[in-house]
Amino acid sequence: xxxxxxxxxxxxxxxxxxxxxxxxxxxxxxxxxxxxxxxxxxxxxxxxxxxxxxxxxxxxxxxxxxxxxxxxxxxxxxxxxxxxxxxxxxxxxxxxxxxxxxxxxxxxxxxxxxxxxxxxxxxxxxxxxxxxxxxxxxxxxxxxxxxxxxxxxxxxxxxxxxxxxxxxxxxxxxxxxxxxxxxxxxxxxxxxxxxxxxxxxxxxxxxxxxxxxxxxxxxxxxxxxxxxxxxxxxxxxxxxxxxxxxxxxxxxxxxxxxxxxxxxxxxxxxxxxxxxxxxxxxxxxxxxxxxxxxxxxxxxxxxxxxxxxxxxxxxxxxxxxxxxxxxxxxxxxxxxxxxxxxxxxxxxxxxxxxxxxxxxxxxxxxxxxxxxxxxxxxxxxxxxxxxxxxxxxxxxxxxxxx
Amino acid sequence: xxxxxxxxxxxxxxxxxxxxxxxxxxxxxxxxxxxxxxxxxxxxxxxxxxxxxxxxxxxxxxxxxxxxxxxxxxxxxxxx
Numbered sequence: 001x002x003x004x005x006x007x008x009x010x011x012x013x014x015x016x017x018x019x020x021x022x023x024x025x026x027x028x029x030x031x032x033x034x035x036x037x038x039x040x041x042x043x044x045x046x047x048x049x050x051x052x053x054x055x056x057x058x059x060x061x062x063x064x065x066x067x068x069x070x071x072x073x074x075x076x077x078x079x080x081x082x083x084x085x086x087x088x089x090x091x092x093x094x095x096x097x098x099x100x101x102x103x104x105x106x107x108x109x110x111x112x113x114x115x116x117x118x119x120x121x122x123x124x125x126x127x128x129x130x131x132x133x134x135x136x137x138x139x140x141x142x143x144x145x146x147x148x149x150x151x152x153x154x155x156x157x158x159x160x161x162x163x164x165x166x167x168x169x170x171x172x173x174x175x176x177x178x179x180x181x182x183x184x185x186x187x188x189x190x191x192x193x194x195x196x197x198x199x200x201x202x203x204x205x206x207x208x209x210x211x212x213x214x215x216x217x218x219x220x221x222x223x224x225x226x227x228x229x230x231x232x233x234x235x236x237x238x239x240x241x242x243x244x245x246x247x248x249x250x251x252x253x254x255x256x257x258x259x260x261x262x263x264x265x266x267x268x269x270x271x272x273x274x275x276x277x278x279x280x281x282x283x284x285x286x287x288x289x290x291x292x293x294x295x296x297x298x299x300x301x302x303x304x305x306x307x308x309x310x311x312x313x314x315x316x317x318x319x320x321x322x323x324x325x326x327x328x329x330x331x332x333x334x335x336x337x338x339x340x341x342x343x344x345x346x347x348x349x350x351x352x353x354x355x356x357x358x359x360x361x362x363x364x365x366x367x368x369x370x371x372x373x374x375x376x377x378x379x380x381x382x383x384x385x386x387x388x389x390x391x392x393x394x395x396x397x398x399x400x401x402x
Numbered sequence: 403x404x405x406x407x408x409x410x411x412x413x414x415x416x417x418x419x420x421x422x423x424x425x426x427x428x429x430x431x432x433x434x435x436x437x438x439x440x441x442x443x444x445x446x447x448x449x450x451x452x453x454x455x456x457x458x459x460x461x462x463x464x465x466x467x468x469x470x471x472x473x474x475x476x477x478x479x480x481x482x
């Protein structure tokens with residue numbers, strides 16, 4: 001296909017040392033009229049400094065309430081190839097592992113039924129296929145389904161759960177992030193495909209507190225692998241690091257947030273009772289320090305970037321939960337939490353916002369948890385414990401005084 | 403209320419609300435809860451209506467349940 005549009009502004013984005021999405025779009029445009037019109041429309045948007053997309057709507061696949069995001073172009077006469085340009089979300093494999101055969105399959109299907117443009121992956125984790133027409137949605141979903149893939153989540157629903165590579169590639173994985181993600185995806189199929197929540201609900205699972213997927217900042221429910229045992233120390237390897245130029249005092253001891261490490265120039269000591277499990281020392285002295293069992297996860301709730309009050313990290317709910325199949329405890333908790341949120345949440349209110357609005361105390365009562373010190377986000381901020389008349393009748397202080 | 407009657411009433415509720423109010427799934431469940439219908443039965447009836455192609459999920463800044471017949475009209479209108 002010959003070049004359809006001049007794109008002087010987009011061409012600027014091909015200069016420099018980095019890979020350019022414009023170069024990739026041009027490759028797609030050479031063989032796909034939808035991609036060619038998308039390139040022309042983007043140039044026009046850059047020139048006019050406005051978008052010409054209409055977003056949202058009602059297209060989808062029968063029986064599914066998510067997985068397709070309707071997009072239409074305001075300039076359909078000028079750019080007919082992108083009159084409809086719907087996005088399709090496909091549930092990614094846990095940990096983003098593919099065979100090259102699977103990726104070829106996805107790309108071949110998309111070249112045939114869509115623009116050929118993809119986004120591996122969206123910020124939730126799905127495979128994002130950019131640009132198709134309404135009539136192609138049903139055949140696409142059928143073809144993917146017959147080949148072991150399913151649509152991902154969108155709208156006011158549970159979004160496709162995602163995770164880090166976990167034990168498949170990482171020495172620090174303390175939980176099987178891949179199995180947990182797969183299991184939760186299967187368990188919550190209805191919540192994923194049939195939007196019934198006030199707004200989106202994201203679950204991200206990471207194998208250790210390094211949190212490569214930033215679950216603590218990006219998920220309504222963050223499952224973060226952690227450990228309970230002492231940190232095992234190989235003193236010879238610590239000395240070896242020191243010999244090779246690592247300043248143990250400056251780079252390890254002084255940066256420990258729990259102030260629980262000491263170094264006398266020969267031996268490293270850790271007071272595990274004061275360890276905050278940040279993993280700074282373990283990652284800096286890789287191989288010399290090692291977390292030990294029991295392993296499990298810290299469960300946090302409620303993070304989101306653009307809250308009314310600003311970006312919010314998620315909040316500890318379970319300091320330590322064993323994460324063993326069939327993961328019943330976390331599943332029960334998710335059901336209780338989302339039922340409460342569906343009952344009281346306003347439209348477009350995330351669960352973390354509802355907790356801020358109605359109070360953590362009410363949330364804890366609903367999910368049947370007692371307040372613990374680990375739940376306190378900031379000192380002097382979180383008075384979860386209010387006496388009720390019934391509590392006082394039992395005179396609880398008498399047992400404490402004993 | 404038997405399942406078919408419940409489905410009919412859900413459909414009527416959505417149909418009569420067209421242009422006035424958009425119902426989320428939970429709104430429908432709460433509506434029938436007030437009439438004594440268990441949540442699980444309403445949920446199942448909605449599922450059957452969606453799977454049968456009579457109702458669809460739409461996204462207008464939030465996910466709603468609407469009549470499937472709206473799709474064709476929507477695509478005609480949007481290009482006007």
